[in-house]
Amino acid sequence: MQKRGAEAVITAMEWRGRPAVEKRRVTKGYRDPALDEELRRSRLRKEVRLFREARRAGVPVPVIYDIDPAGHTLVMQRIEAPTVKERLREPGDRSVIVDAIGRTVGQLHAAGVVHGDLTTSNMLWSDDRLYLIDLSLGEKTDSTEARGVDLRLLKEACTSAHYDRPELFDVILAGYRAAFRDADTAIEKMREIEERGRYT
Ligand SMILES: Nc1ncnc2c1ncn2[C@@H]1O[C@H](COP(=O)(O)OP(=O)(O)O)[C@@H](O)[C@H]1O
Ligand SMILES: [Mg+2]
Structure with a gap:
């Protein structure tokens, strides 16, 4: 399974035997390269931080398995469900x-x-x-x-x-x-x- 969102590519994968998805933020060619890099980094950081805040408050969100800031990539629990x-x-x-x-x-x-x-x-x-x-x-x-x-x-x-x-x-x-x-x-x-x- 692969899905393209507004700013990321979502790919189904396994992480240590568990169903997972990789969310990779892709380059937006129309942005200045330095700004593009900074935006992808800061959005990844923010997403991770807010997932943690939400989880702490008991709001169901996917579990984060792995983060790769240099690759603009987040690996998280795959929720097998329709939107x-x-x-x-x-x-x-x-x-x-x-x-x-x-x-x-x-x-x-x-x-x-x-x-x-x-x-x-x-x-x-x-x-x-x-x-x-x-x-x-x-x-x-x-x-x-x-x-x-x-x-x-x-x-x-x-x-x-x-x-x-x-x-x-x-x-x-x-x-x-x-x-x-x-x-x-x-x-x-x-x-x-x-x-x-x-x-x-
Ligand atoms: N953890 C997940 N488990 C299952 N499907 C997911 C998960 N995260 C994202 N998706 C699917 O990928 C789509 C795009 O992901 P999303 O995080 O919203 O990226 P974007 O920022 O590009 O909109 C979602 O609408 C959903 O269908
Ligand atoms: Mg989305």
């Missing part, structure tokens, strides 16, 4: 998944981490568990603004044409409130950000 994007396209009851999305994001925010790229391609659904991946655009922060931006992106993902189920977002928000004490402040900020977007 939430794929899973939500299948017929049937989606409320369990959608509730888990809200709770997991709430847990993450409560731990002082924002994701930075909360799309349903960056979530895997396996054995009734929601795993978050691709944390390299995230941040360790308690900023309400950053949380609001996370929620805004998540809402866009739910209301985009291929889901066509805007009420799913209400289920997400209920899960988010259940997992995060300061949820309402962040939700209010999200609405403010939406309003801003409408008039600019």
Whole structure:
């Protein structure tokens, strides 16, 4: 299996007998070479750091097996599962998944981490568990603004044409409130950000 994400190539492999994937950040030819090198390095570092923070907070993320900064490569546990994007396209009851999305994001925010790229391609659904991946655009922060931006992106993902189920977002928000004490402040900020977007 090989997958090309926005900035990385994901290849299935084995690591000491365990199912793993290698995530290698590829050169973006349009970037200045020195900047390109620095970006790939810093995003790898950040992803590793935030995976650890998330894990410490009990948020399901893949286990990191190995890191090679010079090769811009991360080896991590392979989660054998469709992305939430794929899973939500299948017929049937989606409320369990959608509730888990809200709770997991709430847990993450409560731990002082924002994701930075909360799309349903960056979530895997396996054995009734929601795993978050691709944390390299995230941040360790308690900023309400950053949380609001996370929620805004998540809402866009739910209301985009291929889901066509805007009420799913209400289920997400209920899960988010259940997992995060300061949820309402962040939700209010999200609405403010939406309003801003409408008039600019
Ligand atoms: N640990 C993993 N286990 C299984 N599949 C994964 C794993 N990490 C990434 N993938 C797959 O590869 C895709 C791209 O990975 P991602 O980390 O999001 O890279 P990018 O930064 O390029 O978007 C994901 O949408 C998912 O399908
Ligand atoms: Mg991704």
